[in-house]
Amino acid sequence: MADILKGACIVGQSGGPTSVINASLYGVVRTALDDPNITRVLGAEHGIRGVLDDRLFDMGQEDAYELSLLKYTPSSALGSCRYKMADPDKDDTDYKRILEIFKKYDVRYFFYNGGNDSMDTCNKISKYMQRVGYECRVMGVPKTIDNDLAHTDHCPGFASAAKYIATSCMELYQDARVYNTGMVCIVEIMGRHAGWLTAAAALATYAGAGPDLIYLPEVDFDMDAFLADVDRVYKERGNCMVAVSEGIHYADGSFVSEAKTSATDGFGHAQLGGLAAILADAVKAKLGVKVRGIELSLLQRCGAHLASLTDINESFMAGERTVKNALAGATDCMVGFSCERKDGSYTCTPVLYPLSEVANAEKKVPLSWINEEHNMVGRELVDYALPLIQGEPELPREHSLPRFAKLKKVLA
Amino acid sequence: MADILKGACIVGQSGGPTSVINASLYGVVRTALDDPNITRVLGAEHGIRGVLDDRLFDMGQEDAYELSLLKYTPSSALGSCRYKMADPDKDDTDYKRILEIFKKYDVRYFFYNGGNDSMDTCNKISKYMQRVGYECRVMGVPKTIDNDLAHTDHCPGFASAAKYIATSCMELYQDARVYNTGMVCIVEIMGRHAGWLTAAAALATYAGAGPDLIYLPEVDFDMDAFLADVDRVYKERGNCMVAVSEGIHYADGSFVSEAKTSATDGFGHAQLGGLAAILADAVKAKLGVKVRGIELSLLQRCGAHLASLTDINESFMAGERTVKNALAGATDCMVGFSCERKDGSYTCTPVLYPLSEVANAEKKVPLSWINEEHNMVGRELVDYALPLIQGEPELPREHSLPRFAKLKKVLA
Numbered sequence: 001m002a003d004i005l006k007g008a009c010i011v012g013q014s015g016g017p018t019s020v021i022n023a024s025l026y027g028v029v030r031t032a033l034d035d036p037n038i039t040r041v042l043g044a045e046h047g048i049r050g051v052l053d054d055r056l057f058d059m060g061q062e063d064a065y066e067l068s069l070l071k072y073t074p075s076s077a078l079g080s081c082r083y084k085m086a087d088p089d090k091d092d093t094d095y096k097r098i099l100e101i102f103k104k105y106d107v108r109y110f111f112y113n114g115g116n117d118s119m120d121t122c123n124k125i126s127k128y129m130q131r132v133g134y135e136c137r138v139m140g141v142p143k144t145i146d147n148d149l150a151h152t153d154h155c156p157g158f159a160s161a162a163k164y165i166a167t168s169c170m171e172l173y174q175d176a177r178v179y180n181t182g183m184v185c186i187v188e189i190m191g192r193h194a195g196w197l198t199a200a201a202a203l204a205t206y207a208g209a210g211p212d213l214i215y216l217p218e219v220d221f222d223m224d225a226f227l228a229d230v231d232r233v234y235k236e237r238g239n240c241m242v243a244v245s246e247g248i249h250y251a252d253g254s255f256v257s258e259a260k261t262s263a264t265d266g267f268g269h270a271q272l273g274g275l276a277a278i279l280a281d282a283v284k285a286k287l288g289v290k291v292r293g294i295e296l297s298l299l300q301r302c303g304a305h306l307a308s309l310t311d312i313n314e315s316f317m318a319g320e321r322t323v324k325n326a327l328a329g330a331t332d333c334m335v336g337f338s339c340e341r342k343d344g345s346y347t348c349t350p351v352l353y354p355l356s357e358v359a360n361a362e363k364k365v366p367l368s369w370i371n372e373e374h375n376m377v378g379r380e381l382v383d384y385a386l387p388l389i390q391g392e393p394e395l396p397r398e399h400s401l402p403r404f405a406k407l408k409k410v411l412a
Numbered sequence: 413m414a415d416i417l418k419g420a421c422i423v424g425q426s427g428g429p430t431s432v433i434n435a436s437l438y439g440v441v442r443t444a445l446d447d448p449n450i451t452r453v454l455g456a457e458h459g460i461r462g463v464l465d466d467r468l469f470d471m472g473q474e475d476a477y478e479l480s481l482l483k484y485t486p487s488s489a490l491g492s493c494r495y496k497m498a499d500p501d502k503d504d505t506d507y508k509r510i511l512e513i514f515k516k517y518d519v520r521y522f523f524y525n526g527g528n529d530s531m532d533t534c535n536k537i538s539k540y541m542q543r544v545g546y547e548c549r550v551m552g553v554p555k556t557i558d559n560d561l562a563h564t565d566h567c568p569g570f571a572s573a574a575k576y577i578a579t580s581c582m583e584l585y586q587d588a589r590v591y592n593t594g595m596v597c598i599v600e601i602m603g604r605h606a607g608w609l610t611a612a613a614a615l616a617t618y619a620g621a622g623p624d625l626i627y628l629p630e631v632d633f634d635m636d637a638f639l640a641d642v643d644r645v646y647k648e649r650g651n652c653m654v655a656v657s658e659g660i661h662y663a664d665g666s667f668v669s670e671a672k673t674s675a676t677d678g679f680g681h682a683q684l685g686g687l688a689a690i691l692a693d694a695v696k697a698k699l700g701v702k703v704r705g706i707e708l709s710l711l712q713r714c715g716a717h718l719a720s721l722t723d724i725n726e727s728f729m730a731g732e733r734t735v736k737n738a739l740a741g742a743t744d745c746m747v748g749f750s751c752e753r754k755d756g757s758y759t760c761t762p763v764l765y766p767l768s769e770v771a772n773a774e775k776k777v778p779l780s781w782i783n784e785e786h787n788m789v790g791r792e793l794v795d796y797a798l799p800l801i802q803g804e805p806e807l808p809r810e811h812s813l814p815r816f817a818k819l820k821k822v823l824a
Contacts, residue, residue, distance in 0.1 A: 017590045046592040075586035082591065163812065167717055170814050174487035175714035178429045179494065180458040185710075207813050277689075294709045298597075302587035305579055306717060308812070390812045400575065400720065400802045401619050402582050 002329020006037045007108025012044035013076035014114035018157030019304040020315040021143045022077045026070035027319020028111050029059050046079040056412040069405035074304035085121050088128045095128040115144035120359040126332050137326040140334035145301050147196035150361035151353045152336025156315035159388035162200035164303040169204035177239045184240045188276035188295040192247040194364045199377045201243035206382045217247035218365050219374045227286045309391025321350040346387035414741020418449045419520025424456035425488035426526035430569030431716040432727040433555045434489045438482035439731020440523050441471050458491040468824040481817035486716035497533050500540045507540040527556035532771040538744050549738040552746035557713050559608035562773035563765045564748025568727035571800035574612035576715040581616035589651045596652045600688035600707040604659040606776045611789045613655035618794045629659035630777050631786045639698045721803025733762040758799035
């Protein structure tokens, strides 16, 4: 048992928001407020920027009910940032400033809720504090719809986005085949480097109403093969639904979304509408059929009304375990999940992973889950993702519209 | 009381699908199956095309539970069409064929579920049958997310789409202001001529998390004024969210979505991504701020997981009342709604409107509900639409994904 460390804590949120990142925030804040060794709970506005700018909210002044609504409130309630910390060996300005703020508020706990980059930020801050001899426990709370953090079975936020995507695909499937004339429907899904979210569209396919074809960034994209795939499916079934990851790229590494020309399709004009529009244009030009490109855009990461209850509960747990572990002496770690799926049952156990191992690492969809033709994922994906999307929360509503948390955000 | 008319009925669906058009289908089918004077219930595949092609499903062979799931299944379960009937005085080929099919199956009731054009189709068929002396009762069942049918207070399908739009805007609002850098978010919403759906985004605004600016096709669009509006809001609030109807047009009547150039923005290249991308491009070029264009696309009309229970129940009622009224002798009518909103209470009464009066008429958002600057709608819209979106259905699910109706579709 480590020594008892008494002092304030700072919690911050970083990177792209999710439907459930605030459930983790609530897990941290509620647990910290309830523990006598944490003297004050401070929320950093816009992540580490709020620390640097001394913009810290006194979370103890928030109404308990409003705080509880964070479980159902999408996007980062404290505000987020995309701020890259310098290497402290080259430029320690930011770190000195953080130390100054930590001293000012007697901060002994720092909890940072984010993805790869945030774990890196955490790690750097922790190493710096150790070097200058300032006692402080630094912990990462995972979140990313991209699901690409190393070691952990999955990441808070992924499942709710996956559920939004699968449900939306199932509804689009009904809609896109309603006429007696066929249609190709191309759905663009987030994920620059890892195809987890796009692969989740296969949940709809296995439920009987999803994409016929799925393309991930884990493998190279070939425009000729794509057009031939669509042509074949359309001729066989009279309709074709496609899910594509925004990060699909040609064999030379260039993103299809940025392609001005390709050897086969010859469309070379400026594109505004993103990947779905580019592919829709290519299909229309080559096959001459009715095509609709649909970008799920920000909706997929903020669609809290379709959040997975499992995801909400696990996100809360990640926040709660982070604080409890830090109080017990842990530092330089991220709480991740070790899961077991067996005969239809699913268990999820929180586990600590060293920040140095999760920072800057990236987990992708296993190549063995992708079929030989590179246009579909296998049953493994369903077995993996289905337990994660289970359960519907009782959403707080006002006049049948969402009732999100309203924070006072009183500066400390 | 009219004479009892015994015979088969045909029900068909036409035009763009909605989240609840199948609730009306269920209202028709369930009521017709339960009445002894309707000898057989036939579902036309792809609307009137299924009649012309003799593709009629025997709805009596469907499983009762699967039929009940139609209340929660988006898109037109029987298939839809966009087939324009000729003027019978000029070309009566189709009408002769319909009469032939009616005689073949002893069809004495024809129920057609659709928007303006479908009411016109209904009307023409009815007049033809009267002229040739074939006894048959022809009724229209309203549906359209556009909410533009005349006389009726509102149309089945509108409220669920409105709820999807308002909820999505509220979630996007949380997401689009998460960073310490501002953003302009432009949401493109359906509606070529009537702005009801885009106006419904104001439900989010009045709930405290919606568009700052709303542009409808009821008034002319001015690009200079638009850019000045966005600039002002962005400077005042640090962010700006805009809802635009796909049908907004310049004073000369040309759609903004088809504009190649305008006097002020000077962007003249081919556009693929639709209106949201065009406006996002114009804002970026003029104001140099971060912009995101989001098209709600087909999602807004098939998002049954956000359907309004009020809308589902009213849609079912429209189908049920159609059959009961026809059995009682009514013909050449559409069931619409007469509603009262008073001191927070809302009542909806089904009323019959003559098809001749609803066919080809179009109801738009009253100009008095649009502000002087033409960039927002007033409280009247909220008072009108809020009662319609109330209530959440208990959605049938399998593994936390939607469980839609699976029809056998046995040909008669």
